[in-house]
Amino acid sequence: MARVPWSVEDVRALAPDPTSAAAGRAQAQADRWTGLGASDAAVWGACRGRGEAEYLTCVEPAGPAFRCSCPSRKVPCKHALGLAFLWADGAVPAGEEPQWVAAWRAGRGERRRGRPPGPPRDPEAAARRAERRGERVAAGAAELREWLADRIRGGLAGAAADEVHGVAARMVDAQAPGLASGLRRAAALIGQGRDWPGLLLTELALLHVLAEAATRLPELPDDLAATVRARLGFPVDTAEVLATGERVTDEWLVAAVTDEVGERLTTRRTWLRGRTSGRPALVLAFAPFGRPLPRTFPAGHAVRGTLAFYPGAAPLRALVADADEPVRAGRPAGDPVGTALARYADALGADPWLERWPVLLADVAPVAEEEGWVLVDPEGAALPLADRVDPWPLLAVSAGAPVTVAGEWSTAGLRPLTCWDGDRVVRL
Amino acid sequence: MSAWDDLVGAALLGTQRRRPDPTRLPAAVRPLVAAAPEEALLTAAAALANYRRAGYVPARPAQRSPVAEPDGRPLVPPAARRRLHRVPPDLLGEWLEAVHARGMRVPPEHLPALAEAARTRPALRPLLAAVAGPAGSWLGERNPDWSFLVAVPEPEAWERGGPLQRRAWLRRSLATDPGAARDALRATWSREQAGDRADFLALLRPHVAPADEPFLEAALDDRAGPVREAAADLLARLPGSRLAARMRERAARVVRPDGDRLVVEPPDPGDAALRRDAGGARDPRQLLRCVVGATPLDHWSAWGRPEQLVDRAGAPRAGWTLAAGRQRDALWGAALLATADPAEVDGAFAEMVGGLPARLHRPAVAVLAERLPPQAMTSLVGLLPVPWTPELGTAVLDWLAAHAGNRGLGAAARTAGRTAPTRCLRHPVATAALPVGAAPWYRELAATLTFRREMHEELSR
Numbered sequence: 001m002a003r004v005p006w007s008v009e010d011v012r013a014l015a016p017d018p019t020s021a022a023a024g025r026a027q028a029q030a031d032r033w034t035g036l037g038a039s040d041a042a043v044w045g046a047c048r049g050r051g052e053a054e055y056l057t058c059v060e061p062a063g064p065a066f067r068c069s070c071p072s073r074k075v076p077c078k079h080a081l082g083l084a085f086l087w088a089d090g091a092v093p094a095g096e097e098p099q100w101v102a103a104w105r106a107g108r109g110e111r112r113r114g115r116p117p118g119p120p121r122d123p124e125a126a127a128r129r130a131e132r133r134g135e136r137v138a139a140g141a142a143e144l145r146e147w148l149a150d151r152i153r154g155g156l157a158g159a160a161a162d163e164v165h166g167v168a169a170r171m172v173d174a175q176a177p178g179l180a181s182g183l184r185r186a187a188a189l190i191g192q193g194r195d196w197p198g199l200l201l202t203e204l205a206l207l208h209v210l211a212e213a214a215t216r217l218p219e220l221p222d223d224l225a226a227t228v229r230a231r232l233g234f235p236v237d238t239a240e241v242l243a244t245g246e247r248v249t250d251e252w253l254v255a256a257v258t259d260e261v262g263e264r265l266t267t268r269r270t271w272l273r274g275r276t277s278g279r280p281a282l283v284l285a286f287a288p289f290g291r292p293l294p295r296t297f298p299a300g301h302a303v304r305g306t307l308a309f310y311p312g313a314a315p316l317r318a319l320v321a322d323a324d325e326p327v328r329a330g331r332p333a334g335d336p337v338g339t340a341l342a343r344y345a346d347a348l349g350a351d352p353w354l355e356r357w358p359v360l361l362a363d364v365a366p367v368a369e370e371e372g373w374v375l376v377d378p379e380g381a382a383l384p385l386a387d388r389v390d391p392w393p394l395l396a397v398s399a400g401a402p403v404t405v406a407g408e409w410s411t412a413g414l415r416p417l418t419c420w421d422g423d424r425v426v427r428l
Numbered sequence: 429m430s431a432w433d434d435l436v437g438a439a440l441l442g443t444q445r446r447r448p449d450p451t452r453l454p455a456a457v458r459p460l461v462a463a464a465p466e467e468a469l470l471t472a473a474a475a476l477a478n479y480r481r482a483g484y485v486p487a488r489p490a491q492r493s494p495v496a497e498p499d500g501r502p503l504v505p506p507a508a509r510r511r512l513h514r515v516p517p518d519l520l521g522e523w524l525e526a527v528h529a530r531g532m533r534v535p536p537e538h539l540p541a542l543a544e545a546a547r548t549r550p551a552l553r554p555l556l557a558a559v560a561g562p563a564g565s566w567l568g569e570r571n572p573d574w575s576f577l578v579a580v581p582e583p584e585a586w587e588r589g590g591p592l593q594r595r596a597w598l599r600r601s602l603a604t605d606p607g608a609a610r611d612a613l614r615a616t617w618s619r620e621q622a623g624d625r626a627d628f629l630a631l632l633r634p635h636v637a638p639a640d641e642p643f644l645e646a647a648l649d650d651r652a653g654p655v656r657e658a659a660a661d662l663l664a665r666l667p668g669s670r671l672a673a674r675m676r677e678r679a680a681r682v683v684r685p686d687g688d689r690l691v692v693e694p695p696d697p698g699d700a701a702l703r704r705d706a707g708g709a710r711d712p713r714q715l716l717r718c719v720v721g722a723t724p725l726d727h728w729s730a731w732g733r734p735e736q737l738v739d740r741a742g743a744p745r746a747g748w749t750l751a752a753g754r755q756r757d758a759l760w761g762a763a764l765l766a767t768a769d770p771a772e773v774d775g776a777f778a779e780m781v782g783g784l785p786a787r788l789h790r791p792a793v794a795v796l797a798e799r800l801p802p803q804a805m806t807s808l809v810g811l812l813p814v815p816w817t818p819e820l821g822t823a824v825l826d827w828l829a830a831h832a833g834n835r836g837l838g839a840a841a842r843t844a845g846r847t848a849p850t851r852c853l854r855h856p857v858a859t860a861a862l863p864v865g866a867a868p869w870y871r872e873l874a875a876t877l878t879f880r881r882e883m884h885e886e887l888s889r
Contacts, residue, residue, distance in 0.1 A: 008510045025514060029875050031862070089510065149466040155442025198432070201439045205473035337486050345482035352478050367489045368570065374489060381486035392540035392571070399496035399536065399563040411481060424503075426537045 005092075006061065007298075009427070011084040013259070014064065014292035016074055024081025030091050033083070037095025043087045044101045047079045057083050058101050064292065067104055076292065133175050134217070137232060140174025141214035143167075144183075148208050156200055161187040176214070177233035182207045199411070206353055223350075226311035231353045236310060241319050245308035250274035252281070252305065252323075253332050254297040255360050255406035256417035257427070264289050270296050271358040271406065271417075272307070272318075273332070280343075280358045281307050281318040299406075299418045300425025301326035314350035331420040334362030334404045337381035344409060356408040356415075359383075363402035366395050375405060375414065386413030393428050397421045432480065435473050443469060454479070496566035501533040507886040509535055517545060518846060519880065524555040526887050536563045543567065543574040553577075554596035586612045591624065598628060602635045614643060622652035629658035636662045641669050653708050660707030664722035665754045671705050675722040678702065682719055683744055685731050690742040695719055720747020721776075725757050734763035745772065753780035758788060766795055770804040778811035786817040793823035802831065806840040814847055821848035825855045828873065832866045841869040845876035853881035 006014075015021035027047060030036070034054075036045040044058040055070040057079040066076035076084070086092050097105075147167050151159060168183035186203040189196050213220065213228045220228060230236065252272040260267045265286055272281040287293040297303055305323030309315040335343075340359040348354050364375035367382065373391045374382040385391050394416050397403060407416040419426050431452040438448040443465045450458060450468075457475045461468035503509070504527055512534070515523050520542075527534060534542065539560050546552040553576040557564055560577050568577030580589045585597040601609035613628060620628070629647070632640065640662065647659035648671075663671035684691050694712035695702055703710065706718035725748070728737060737743060738760075745764065752760035753776050761780050768777070784792055797805060809824055816824070824844045831837055848855070858877035862870065 008513065029878075031871070031874060031878065090507070145467075148470060149464070152439055152466040152469055153442055153444050155440055155445065157440050157442075197440045198436045201436050201473050202477040205470045205477055208467075208470040209474045341484060341486065344484075348478055348482045352474070365493065365495075367491060367493050369487070369489055374487060376489055376492070380488050382489050383486060390540075392567070393537040395570070396536040396539040396563055396567055399566040400493040401495045421536065424535075426535070428537070 005090065006084060006088045008085065008088045010295075010298075011081060011088050014076060014084065015081055016076070016290040016292070020074055020076075020078060020081060023078035024076075025085055027078050027082025028085035028089065028091075029082075030086065033086065035098065036083075036086065036092045037098070038087060038092045039095065039097050042097060042101055042105060043083055043092055044098065045083050045086075045092070047082065055079050056100060058104060059084050059087070060105065061295075064295065074290075133234070136174050137176045137234075138215050140171050140176045140179065141211040141232075143174070144171060144179055144211045145208060145215075148204060148211070151204070156197055156204075159190055159200070161190050164190070175233075178231045179207060179211065179214075179233075181233075182210070202411070210353060221313075223311065223313040227313040227351050227353075230310065230312055230317075231351075238319055241310050242308050242321055245310060245319070246315060247306050247308050247321060248274060248277055248279060248281075248318075249306040250277045250279070250304075252297075252303050252307070253329060253360075254299050254301045254303065254326065255332070255358060256408070257296065257299045258408070258415075258417050259293070262289070266291075266293060268293050268296055271408075272297075272303075273358070273360055275302070275332075280316060281309070282316050282358070283307075283318055283320060297323075297326045299427050300329060300420075302329035303327070312351065314347040314354065316347070316351075316354075329425075330423040331404050332360060332406075334360040334406075336379055337361060337364070337375075337377045337383055338379065340383075340409065356410040358406070359409045359414070360404070360406045362404050364405055365400065365402045366391070366398050375416075378402070383409065384413045386410070386415045388412070389415050393426070394419055397426055432473075432476050435469060435476065439469060439473065448472070494566075497562040499533055499561045499563060501531055501561065503535055504532045505886060505889055507889070508883070509538075511883060511886065512538055515883070517549060519883070520545060520549070521552055521555060522846075522880065523883055524552065524559050526884055528555060528559050530887055532887070533561055533563075534559055539564060539567060539577075543571075543577060546576065547573060550576075550592060553592050557593075586616070594624075595627060595631065598631050602631065606635060606637075610640070610643075617643075622650075622655060625650065625652065626654040626658050629655065629662060633662060633665070636665050638666055638668055641666060645670065648704055648707075656704075657707035660705060660718070660722075661754075663705075664718075664751075667724040667726075667755060672722055672724055674701075674705055675719050676724060676727050678719045679723040679727055682716065688740060690737075690740050690744070692716065692742055692744060716744060717747045717750060720744040721750030721754065723747075723751060725751050725755055725760055734760045735766070738763045739767045746776075749780050750776045753777075753783050756783040758785055762788065762792070765792055766799075768796060768799050770800050773800065773804045773808050773811070775811050778808055779813055781808065782813040782816070782820065786819040789817060789819040790823040790826070793820070793827055797827050797830075802834055802836055806837060809840040809843050812847075816847055816849055818849050818851040821852035822855060824848070825852060825857050828870075829855075829857050832863045832870050835867045835869075837867070838869040838872075841873040842876075845873045845880075848877065850880070850884055853877050853884070 012021050015024060032048050033045045041062065042058055042060050047055050047057055055068055057068040059066055059080055066080040068077045068079045070077055070079055072078070144167065164183050164187035168180040168187070171180035171183060182203060186200055186207070189200045189203060210228065210231055214232055217225050217228060252274055254270060255273050256271040258269050260269070265288060268285040270283040270285070272283060273279070274281070283296070285294050285296050303323050303326040306321045307318040308321040310317045340361060344357040347357060361375060361377060364377050366373050367376050371384065372387065373385045373395070375385065376382040394405065397419050404420045405416045406418040407414050416428050419428060431454070434448050434452050438446045447465055448469055450461065453461065453472055457472055460475060461472045463471070542556055546556045557577050557579060564577035565579045568574045576590060576592065580593055585593050589597060598609060598613065601612070617625070644659045644663050648656055650656050650659065660671070663669045664675070666672060678695065682693055682695055695715040697710050697712055697715060702715060705722070706715055709715050709718050731737060738745065738748065748760060749764055749772065751757070752764055761784050765781060781792055781796070796808065800808070805827065812820065821844070825848060828837060828841055828844060855877065858874045858881065862874070
């Protein structure tokens with residue numbers, strides 16, 4: 001088999017929900033399957049279902065694409081997941097594609113090629129649409145500033161989450177999803193924890209500045225305007241980023257990968273770091289709830305390639321323009337705490353709405369302080385772990401010794417996502 | 429009060445009640461806030477908030493954590509690491525034992541989840557502590573929920589260890605250094621809790637030797653009933669003990685041949701010396717079983733060979749079954765099981781079957797399968813003492829394979845799937861095709877055996 005099989009975690013991540021993952025795991029028993037085989041492009045087999053039924057199942061890892069003759073509406077179904085688990089376990093032998101697999105793959109290829117092209121581009125209509133949207137966002141931003149002024153006049157003590165959610169809904173109508181999500185974050189802070197008034201004021205004050213910036217986009221420098229538009233939630237055409245975005249070629253370390261499961265959308269953040277440029281980059285991948293995420297780079301690997309950065313005052317988000325296959329990498333060189341914080345301060349100066357910043361810390365050791373665990377670098381400077389983080393897997397790897405840790409730094413503290421046990425990468 | 433606290437206070441109350449003091453603001457921020465008070469407050473707050481974020485000053489803790497001793501053992505191979513996620517809780521012990529036996533360790537990031545599993549399954553704790561090594565000790569010292577991971581130095585385990593560590597130490601030492609183990613047990617005996625005393629005697633059972641007699645004889649007068657019972661049981665396992673001699677005398681009075689019959693005169697429940705030797709039993713039938721069960725089996729040889737005696741009218745079969753198990757007597761065992769009745773299947777009966785020489789396990793199970801209905805066989809399988817010999821495992825699996833269509837054997841199949849020793853894991857139940865009409869337990873049994881085989885194989889690679 002030329003292709004490297006997925007890991008069990010990869011397969012788990014493809015499951016539409018945890019129940020499906022468990023059901024798929026239960027199917028991953030070789031004695032339930034007949035005619036198992038794998039080629040460079042596909043994995044297949046026949047699974048005995050309930051009673052007499054037998055289902056034909058095929059997985060194309062590259063897509064990934066799944067097919068199963070069972071009646072389930074879930075994609076991938078438990079049989080496809082079971083087959084993928086078996087493959088991940090190394091329990092599927094190499095083989096020649098049987099007729100039905102070849103026929104299905106050929107059919108899928110045609111459908112893909114035969115898909116009608118998108119609607120014809122009309123630059124004038126597009127410009128009109130963009131202008132209308134700009135007007136609606138500006139109107140929404142003005143409304144938000146008025147509401148904020150009223151709220152501050154009356155006092156945050158009287159703020160209710162329902163009221164804030166109501167304003168967020170109006171920002172959605174005004175096509176400013178960035179303002180809406182900021183308000184929802186603010187609503188979630190009300191009454192939570194000892195320091196909620198300070199955190200709420202921070203969130204609202206930054207939204208206020210964003211709303212103000214939205215009303216004077218044309219006056220802003222291009223980079224800052226791009227940042228403001230991105231924070232407001234204006235869509236960016238990926239084709240344009242690939243065509244005109246800043247390109248950086250490097251050997252990129254995949255420092256950390258984390259998934260955020262929302263109500264409707266699962267977001268995967270992949271944090272990269274250029275080995276020679278030292279530049280951080282964020283590659284996002286999305287999947288509607290219940291659907292698998294596209295394949296992304298695995299944490300701890302290195303990939304040689306070119307990224308195209310989205311425009312902005314502190315460009316961080318990027319698209320993969322061109323990349324080789326990821327290869328396993330050893331323990332990377334990291335920064336001391338002071339350097340990581342200085343880079344964060346620089347980025348924050350350019351993009352005041354920055355939520356989280358990637359850090360790669362070298363040789364930090366855990367210490368239990370009164371407020372919780374902190375990581376101390378060799379120079380004695382410490383960053384606290386965020387309250388919500390389960391510190392124990394990282395502590396178990398370290399057992400008091402210095403380790404290299406990659407994670408996200410934010411006002412809430414450090415969220416470790418990857419650490420290295422010697423040269424072995426550990427996803428936390 | 430800092431400028432930031434001043435802003436938060438004003439925002440909380442509302443600018444209509446309180447205005448922030450502009451003179452507190454840093455000079456660079458002041459020109460930004462000339463507008464209406466609300467706008468001014470929000471703008472100043474945005475500037476100060478990011479000023480605070482960007483100027484975050486890292487703490488400088490005075491203390492450092494101690495570092496765990498390095499652990500030189502190799503990690504389990506990658507295939508075993510992937511499997512760890514799906515090892516069912518009731519096989520975790522076997523997995524950990526296999527890892528420990530090969531001198532390997534678990535990737536440390538899995539230790540917290542394993543420690544959580546061991547919180548609800550105390551039997552896993554000593555094993556996990558051994559596999560977790562110094563990293564486990566380090567975690568156990570920092571998380572009170574996992575204190576069972578803290579290694580206690582070997583010589584101090586008995587004096588200072590927790591209840592499970594002490595049991596683990598005693599079990600190990602009785603096998604490796606019996607003299608030291610017995611000295612330690614005697615040294616602390618008078619200070620031990622009743623429950624611990626009974627458990628320690630149970631651990632002594634496979635190792636009990638004539639030298640233990642004085643100690644056990646004293647334990648017959650223990651304050652706690654379960655301890656007296658355990659001591660009587662252990663002494664009954666020593667045919668040369670004084671207790672065995674006393675029981676032999678009683679047996680001669682209680683059971684007498686009369687032509688083709690055996691006449692039993694039930695022992696007197698009022699006999700305090702008898703009750704002491706019987707571990708506190710009072711019921712005449714129980715007392716008869718204790719007397720016969722503790723009498724050396726050669727006592728009966730004058731009356732005939734076992735197979736001539738076992739089905740005589742009035743034969744004290746329950747006592748003989750107990751004695752055959754305790755004395756591991758193959759002739760008596762074979763005679764009793766060849767004439768077994770379903771109602772006789774109990775713990776003592778299972779101990780007798782398990783105590784037969786390994787070469788007799790397959791014929792024994794075959795004979796029993798002929799005589800006993802599946803239900804009685806199922807209870808027998810559940811009661812057989814562990815660990816099973818490979819011969820016993822094979823015999824039980826053969827029996828299950830021959831009844832593939834019987835839907836009532838699920839419990840026996842579950843026991844066999846988890847208890848069959850590793851040398852049985854390639855049994856045809858797991859490797860041959862599923863028979864037509866097999867009951868659901870059959871597939872499950874095959875899957876369990878296959879899972880365990882892969883689990884052991886990938887650790888050996």
